[in-house]
Amino acid sequence: MSTIEIKELTFGYDAMGDNLFDGASLIIDDTWKLGLIGRNGRGKTTLLRLLMGELPYSGKITHQLSFTYFPQPVKDKTQLTFYVLQDVSTFEQWEIERELNLLQVSPDVLWRPFDSLSGGEQTKVLLALLFVDDVNFPLIDEPTNHLDIVARKQVAEYLQKKKQGFIVVSHDRSFVDEVVDHVLAIEKSQLVLYQGNFSVYEEEKARRDKFEQEENVKLKKEISRLKRTAAEKAEWSRGRERDKYGSPTKKGSGAVADTGFIGARAARTMKRGKTLEHRMTKQISEKEALLKDIDYVESLRMNYQPTHRKLLIKAEQFQLSFDGKPLFSPVSFELYQGQRLAIQGANGSGKSSIINYLMGNFQGEATGTVTMSKQVSISFIRQNYEDNHGLLADFAERNRLSYQDLLYNLRKLGLERSVFDNRIEAMSMGQRKRVEVAKSLLTSAELFIWDEPLNYLDVFNQEQLETLIQKVQPTMLVVEHDAMFLQHIATEIIRLT
Structure with a gap:
């Protein structure tokens, strides 16, 4: 057993002005499965980098450990996956195949180009490489990115069974709940350590x-x-x-x-x-x-405008295909005003394709019938929003939004005022996601269609959206992998098989 001891840690980026950490002290046991949580911008990844000695700081960080970091850098994604992994670390073939089997991934992926793997397969392959190494201490940064609900469950079970400790950063509350036995929360003015999983942390906090x-x-x-x-x-x-x-x-x-x-x-x-x-x-x-600096779940504004329409969408034996190959078995559902329908399914099962079909952007074949109310006003959160650009004032004008309301929602979502004058394309992915979410919330609509809205959002943002939806009760169609979010907001769930 070993420990990581932090004494009077002080660190800040010059451009930010304020310190991320100011005289922080704690001791971490290397046998713990520690969940590291906190609002975006609070310094979760920075703390991992400080542990690895990559940044200068004041104070002391003492330990006898060497660390490995996930996700590992991949130099050439066009290589076969086996050789990509060998560029990163040394292992025997049987070792990596053992870990892949535990993650329920076929070892055949080793002999495919890395860039041909799905996002979920790439994540699992790199996790397998991380745990082939039983000497170094794992620092795992956002392992649930690109994983569907089934894959998240598989990775959670995989981490549960590991005897060694690790530190994991994740915004998926259900995932953290399942895999950790301690939580380290980066709060406004301090680091706070809790014994137990995420549910214990929430209750005690x-x-x-x-x-x-x-x-x-x-x-x-x-x-x-x-x-x-x-x-x-x-x-x-x-x-x-x-x-x-x-x-x-x-x-x-x-x-x-x-x-x-x-x-x-x-x-x-x-x-x-x-x-x-x-x-x-x-x-x-x-x-x-x-006086304590307390994190509050700030209220957001949503421009939901219900009309006389009761039934907005009706699907009967609906199925989508590419080149004659069905994406999912036929489904039937109805979406009435005030309902929130969630679509679940494995990656590649056609969830986003249904949304694309409803938005008129699907390029494959469709069978069955889908009826959607004519001229229904829709507000959309997209997975890809790279076309958001320019200054926020111009963005608000182009999208017919109140500029002040846009700034209000962005501030409540945790976007720093110092970012308000930046061009959207120069913002981080998390900041750009908040712009997309704020735009959707403020777009006048009777139907909100959201495709993976929680990507890049922190736990507090998720709670904000849950609280808002429960209060406003809008009509929604949602694709999302976070089980706890759907449990809190969905009135009905359909699963694609």
Whole structure:
């Protein structure tokens, strides 16, 4: 057994201004199956790079481990997969075939060009290579990308059975729930370690957030009271300062003011008042320092416009094919107003093809019947959105969106204000996905068709969308691999076979 010890870790990118980590300290046991989670941009991949010694930092990171990182770089994707893997690491053929069998992938893929494999097959092949090595400690960054629900389950079962520890980054809550026994959350101002899976983390975080929110309310009330008292003391002190110079004799009173005595007394009183004021200011600063920086699931805006139509889509014995080869067995379904129909199936089973057919973009053959209400207004989230370009203000105008509402949704989705002036094509993939999601939410529609909306979105974004959908109850057709998301938002699920 070994440990990774982090002491007073401080790191930030110069362009960002603020530090990602500021005096962070913790100890990680190398036998743990640790899930690393946090909002996009909080530094999950950066922390893995820091562990590997790829970035300069302040503080100490001590361990006796050597690390391997997933996904491994592939130099030449046109080579046979076996030789691609040999370029990365040393192994015996039987070892890699053993791991592939455990991942339920035919070893035949080794003798196909790497770029001919599906995204899911490439992911599994690289995971197999990662665990052929039983010496180095695995750092696994987003292994569920390109995996359908079945493949995610297979990879989860594979990781469950591994005796060695690892650190895994994933936004799929069900996946993390199944494979980890500890969770490390990168929160706004700290690293927080939880013992247990994702469900335990959610329960404990909700409990801690509730307590901290209540403490924040108390602190804010106390700060307001202290500020009022400080203002009163300051005013009182200024009044005593005026007294130093004495008061004019009242006409007809016969009294003569002892201005010297009053001035000395006022000076002492003023000094005492200033001391009280400074003490109050110090107490206010101390109280403000105790206020917690809590992650809130911010509300989003959705431009759902239901009409008189009750039935929007009806399919009867519907089937799509390419070159006479069916993609799936015939399906029948109906989508009524207020329903949310989810389509599930393995990669390549035709989920996106159904969406393309409904949008008028399918190039194959169709049998059976599909009836869709004429002139139904549709808002679409696409898997490929590279044609989004230009500045956000121009993008909003082209898509007939409120620019202010677009910025509002993007900010709530976690896009930094510093990015608002960037061209969309210069943004990261996660930022560009948020633009696509924000556009769909704000497009006036009676039907929302979303094709894998959660790609590149973090756990908080997923919760935001779930909360919004549950509140608005829009009519939707959704293709998504995240089982927990569908469980929370779908009213009906059809499975393609």
